[in-house]
Amino acid sequence: ETGVTQTPRHLVMGMTNKKSLKCEQHLGHNAMYWYKQSAKKPLELMFVYNFKEQTENNSVPSRFSPECPNSSHLFLHLHTLQPEDSALYLCASSQGPGTSGSYEQYFGPGTRLTVT
Amino acid sequence: KNQVEQSPQSLIILEGKNCTLQCNYTVSPFSNLRWYKQDTGRGPVSLTIMTFSENTKSNGRYTATLDADTKQSSLHITASQLSDSASYICVVSGASGTYKYIFGTGTRLKVLA
Numbered sequence: 001e002t003g004v005t006q007t008p009r010h011l012v013m014g015m016t017n018k019k020s021l022k023c024e025q026h027l028g029h030n031a032m033y034w035y036k037q038s039a040k041k042p043l044e045l046m047f048v049y050n051f052k053e054q055t056e057n058n059s060v061p062s063r064f065s066p067e068c069p070n071s072s073h074l075f076l077h078l079h080t081l082q083p084e085d086s087a088l089y090l091c092a093s094s095q096g097p098g099t100s101g102s103y104e105q106y107f108g109p110g111t112r113l114t115v116t
Numbered sequence: 117k118n119q120v121e122q123s124p125q126s127l128i129i130l131e132g133k134n135c136t137l138q139c140n141y142t143v144s145p146f147s148n149l150r151w152y153k154q155d156t157g158r159g160p161v162s163l164t165i166m167t168f169s170e171n172t173k174s175n176g177r178y179t180a181t182l183d184a185d186t187k188q189s190s191l192h193i194t195a196s197q198l199s200d201s202a203s204y205i206c207v208v209s210g211a212s213g214t215y216k217y218i219f220g221t222g223t224r225l226k227v228l229a
Contacts (some may be wrong), residue, residue, distance in 0.1 A: 040125075
């Protein structure tokens with residue numbers, strides 16, 4: 001295991017539901033990331049947190065709302081999603097903010113989200 | 117535009133055979149290049165990392181090469197095993213002071229008995 005856990009592993013939700021994805025890292029890292037992985041597309045960076053502060057929002061729709069209460073936990077709150085939001089959502093962490101990409105990212109197993 | 121392209125998109129080989137996956141990138145300035153292995157339903161796991169000054173790096177049966185002049189990298193898998201069946205993702209990091217890691221779309225490898 002990579003030291004990054006995600007729950008739930010699978011989630012099916014309707015377009016009017018509200019749900020949350022949880023990520024926890026046990027590596028003592030200071031940076032955490034949310035990625036979206038859709039079929040046949042590269043991983044898309046959504047959000048970056050460094051020392052609990054959001055440092056990047058990659059033009060993500062407001063129906064995705066991240067929360068980082070401390071350096072070990074990261075949440076992604078979901079509401080009024082669309083079917084095209086169905087994807088694998090991956091959380092990652094790294095020791096440092098990777099301003100030169102020099103810090104290795106450790107990924108969780110992902111949450112497979114299906115929006116009906 | 118910073119891009120990472122991988123080929124082939126998918127590959128099927130017999131167990132015990134060797135194979136080579138390709139990665140071409142246009143990221144500039146360049147910092148480093150990683151190869152990740154992603155099993156179905158799991159997150160990516162790092163195999164190798166190379167900076168611009170390195171041209172080869174091995175991890176067991178996996179050997180990555182890098183030509184920073186032509187902006188090309190390859191991942192060679194020797195004596196493939198059934199457990200090598202996975203997606204292999206090339207990730208390039210720029211040296212421009214951002215968090216962005218540029219991901220390729222991956223090569224899906226299937227090893228048959």
